[in-house]
Amino acid sequence: MSLITQRLNVMVEAADGSSIHQKRKAITTFLPYAVWRYQDGQHGPLGILFRLLKVPWKHRKIWGLGLILLDRPMFMWCHVEPLVVTLLSEGGPVSLKHAIVLASPNLPWKQFTDRRHLIQLWAAVVSMVPYTNEIGQSVVDTLLQIAGDPSLQPHIPASMWSWLTKCPSLLPVCLGRFHGSTARVVRVVRALRDIEILKSYLLLIWSEWDESWPNGLYEMRASLREDFSGTGMGYYRQDLLRRLDYVLGRLGLGPGHLHLAPDTRAIWRMKEEYEKLREVLLDVDRDATISLIRELPVLVVLFGPLTTADRHRVSLDFYVCTPSPVSIVACLDHSSLLPPAPNSQGQSLPALPVVIAVASIFHPFLWIYCRSIVARLLVCNPDYLCVNVSWTTYLFYLYNHSSTCYTTVVFSKSGAVQSVTASVGPTGVVHVGSTWIEPIQR
Amino acid sequence: MGGDPDIIRLNCKPIATFFLWVTSLEISSEPLQSHTTPQQLIKLRNQIHLTGFPRAVFYLDALLSYTDSDSDRVTACPGLEQAAGVASICLLHTLSSLDPSSWEFEDMCRRYIEVIPRAASFEGPFRHTKIAIHALLISSRDCQPFQWMDYKPCAQDHASFANTLAQAVYNRRQHGKVPRWVLRFALHFLSQEPPPPTSVVADCLSIIAIDLGCDISSVKLTAWDERCAHIS
Numbered sequence: 001m002s003l004i005t006q007r008l009n010v011m012v013e014a015a016d017g018s019s020i021h022q023k024r025k026a027i028t029t030f031l032p033y034a035v036w037r038y039q040d041g042q043h044g045p046l047g048i049l050f051r052l053l054k055v056p057w058k059h060r061k062i063w064g065l066g067l068i069l070l071d072r073p074m075f076m077w078c079h080v081e082p083l084v085v086t087l088l089s090e091g092g093p094v095s096l097k098h099a100i101v102l103a104s105p106n107l108p109w110k111q112f113t114d115r116r117h118l119i120q121l122w123a124a125v126v127s128m129v130p131y132t133n134e135i136g137q138s139v140v141d142t143l144l145q146i147a148g149d150p151s152l153q154p155h156i157p158a159s160m161w162s163w164l165t166k167c168p169s170l171l172p173v174c175l176g177r178f179h180g181s182t183a184r185v186v187r188v189v190r191a192l193r194d195i196e197i198l199k200s201y202l203l204l205i206w207s208e209w210d211e212s213w214p215n216g217l218y219e220m221r222a223s224l225r226e227d228f229s230g231t232g233m234g235y236y237r238q239d240l241l242r243r244l245d246y247v248l249g250r251l252g253l254g255p256g257h258l259h260l261a262p263d264t265r266a267i268w269r270m271k272e273e274y275e276k277l278r279e280v281l282l283d284v285d286r287d288a289t290i291s292l293i294r295e296l297p298v299l300v301v302l303f304g305p306l307t308t309a310d311r312h313r314v315s316l317d318f319y320v321c322t323p324s325p326v327s328i329v330a331c332l333d334h335s336s337l338l339p340p341a342p343n344s345q346g347q348s349l350p351a352l353p354v355v356i357a358v359a360s361i362f363h364p365f366l367w368i369y370c371r372s373i374v375a376r377l378l379v380c381n382p383d384y385l386c387v388n389v390s391w392t393t394y395l396f397y398l399y400n401h402s403s404t405c406y407t408t409v410v411f412s413k414s415g416a417v418q419s420v421t422a423s424v425g426p427t428g429v430v431h432v433g434s435t436w437i438e439p440i441q442r
Numbered sequence: 443m444g445g446d447p448d449i450i451r452l453n454c455k456p457i458a459t460f461f462l463w464v465t466s467l468e469i470s471s472e473p474l475q476s477h478t479t480p481q482q483l484i485k486l487r488n489q490i491h492l493t494g495f496p497r498a499v500f501y502l503d504a505l506l507s508y509t510d511s512d513s514d515r516v517t518a519c520p521g522l523e524q525a526a527g528v529a530s531i532c533l534l535h536t537l538s539s540l541d542p543s544s545w546e547f548e549d550m551c552r553r554y555i556e557v558i559p560r561a562a563s564f565e566g567p568f569r570h571t572k573i574a575i576h577a578l579l580i581s582s583r584d585c586q587p588f589q590w591m592d593y594k595p596c597a598q599d600h601a602s603f604a605n606t607l608a609q610a611v612y613n614r615r616q617h618g619k620v621p622r623w624v625l626r627f628a629l630h631f632l633s634q635e636p637p638p639p640t641s642v643v644a645d646c647l648s649i650i651a652i653d654l655g656c657d658i659s660s661v662k663l664t665a666w667d668e669r670c671a672h673i674s
Contacts, residue, residue: 003656004647025625026653032632033647083633 004030008048017055027052032083038096050099053106084112088121097125102134105141105176110149119146119155126163136168140204144180147188161192164200172209181205181212186219190227198227199236203243206277208250211270217277224280231288237281244278498540501533502550505575506557516562516572527568534575535602538610542617554579571603577623578610588623590630597639604631604638604645611652620653 008027011020020027027049034045084107087100104122112118126139140163146152170177179185180201189201202220205212212220228237251271254264508526510519518526540547560580564572570593595603607627611620628646631638638646651658 003658004651004654007651007654007656023654025622025629026620026650029625029629029632029646029653030650032629033643033650036637086635 002045005045005048008045008052012048012051012055015055020052020055035083035087035096038099046099050103053103085114085118085121088118088125094128094130098129098135101126101129102138105138105145105174107142109142109146109152115152116155119152120157123157123160126160131166133168136163136166137170137174139163140166140168141170141174141176144176144185144204147185148176148179148182150184153184153188158192161189161194161197164189164197164204167200167203170204170207174207174209177205177207178210181210181216183213183215183219186216186223190219190223195227195233195236198223199239202240206243206247206274208247208270211266212273217273220277221280224277224284228281229284229288231291234285234288237285237288241278241281241285244274244281248274248278498533498536498546498550499553501529501536502553505529505533505572506554509557511558511562514559514561514563516558516564517566518568523567527571530568530571530575531602534571534578534610535606537575537578538606539613542614551579574603574607574623577621588626590627593630600631601639601641601645604642608645608648608652611649612658615652620649624649625653 008030011023030045031049034049037044038046084100087096101122104126109115109119122142126135129135139160143156143160143163146156186201189198192198202223205216205220224240227233228240248271251267251274254267505526508519508522508529510517537547537550540550554575558576558580562576564576570588570590573588604627607624611624614620628649631642632646637643648658
């Protein structure tokens, strides 16, 4: 090992970001030489340099906004632009591309002369490198940093946004998460009109490590109201809610548990912001529930002409995971329990479980509870549904293949949810806005 | 001092001697080559036996004599470009081995500042050498930025310049960080495709090693090589 690499190794071991930052010019100067050596088969020097890049440096305060950002040492990449072009250009070993992709979050993209060309080269290179979580971290971090800059963002190829759906676990020190949380970036992601990408983006941005930009938070709240509303978005809302709960839980531990986190005041602000987002999400969920319940009579009307002897399959569009066990029982009519029909794939379903309890639907409290549960069940994943129609009630036996249990939901002919019967199990499924009902061949 | 050779000849014998030596080389159809190394020049200079006069001061005075400054714009006197270039190469080489805390160095700084403005802008041949001298004697913060892109010396000059900078950095390692412009020099030439001559690479690596605080005292200055990055 050379004197220089020995010294760099000591700096990596010490993980002293401040001293690394002080020597950033010398370290950057060593980079071209390390690349030569890499191309000659000596991976050591470049490997050490990229390890140096990951050492956190310090907190940086964004005055005026009250934000605190974790920084890594800044290197003089702008002075090695031709070298970066060489590294990103076609040809050369994949391992070298792997290395430059890992280093890409540290590149000062804005300072480069030919930014468009470099971003396109980068986009091409990331597709050549086998995916790992580390690669995902670097690509998403870089993507969000580029997106955060108005002069760079238009150069991002549309296909790059799909990297967000890989949802890599971003590091506590992640400039992309900070720069990518502005209102502009939220708007750009919304404009893609891809709900999976939008959801993944929010999951990545929401973190206990960084504060989002205030204007970005405003735009996120708007997005939650407009993009995630409706009964069909229950699955996405659930994921988002789970992430918010996680972040709030982590923030609740306080600064002592977040060794790289912002100070106490920032944590307090972040909690407040995430609580607001959570409230918006719950509001949207509540609205969806209400609209769902309003839609119920439509379903009942659809079932109205059916006779008690009919069995029907109903296509399901919604997917909701309710916490287990689901055991609200308020069934008026047990006489309609019939063996389930085979599912759409022709698989036979297990026998229905025994109804475990019965409660009066006329109890005011229970009534509300039932409505609530129905609403949650209604946004569930639907594998399959057997319908059995009785004179007064409609029983939906919902079989969930993953949890191998049934859930039964009963609707009254009058148009309101009359009762809910569910087996003990983690999930419930039903579709309300079904587009078709097909009689099963007897 | 102005740029009039006659005045120089009258007022300063050593400078005049240097001037005569340089011009004699030119007159005697031995035009100075830009790749003439400091070692060669020093050898030549020693042949003219300027005893009892500090070399660095001698070169400095020679350079200042051949330099004309109009406001912040500094150029060589017409017809003396080669002489000014030689003097600057010799001066830079000599400066690189001087202790910056020595009285001699301080005296040179004082002399230099009297003639050359802090915010000097150098033009013409040997510009990079003169800027380097300016950066060493005054401050790199005050001098014009180095544009290494337009520094395209021949291999011999390049090696000599790199070695001079490395030596200067080595001799100043106790006096703070390696100046940014020196690191920029190393970065520029290490980034070149194809790579510069091996000796330049070695000097660039030495500069990096010194800035990183590596103990390179065991490596003789005259024999710097890629060991800074290759010691196994």
